[in-house]
Amino acid sequence: MKLSYEDKVQIYYLRKSGATLKSLSKQFNFNQSGIEYLIRLIDRHGVGIVKRG
Template identity: 45%
Template structure:
């Protein structure tokens, strides 16, 4: 199950409030180790680290120009 940004924030808040890992894991249907990893990331880098950004699109022509530039010019 994919978690939304709001779910991730709620998980973080529940853990900070003292709820057990097993309770949170059952509530959201997420593996315990994944929850622990996500909360550790949020503690270390801030809450915004779990927010998904928009993927960048690079046209194939631009990619080819960059590759050629690196291979030819070094």
């Protein structure tokens, strides 16, 4: 399943507010390692990076 820009931003802010990787994985039907990668990517490059792809 491909995540939309809004989903990616929502995942990022939910994780930063304390949501667990497991709960986010179930909520968005996306694997935990992909969520971890997304969080690291946004931390390093900013939220704008997910808008491009």
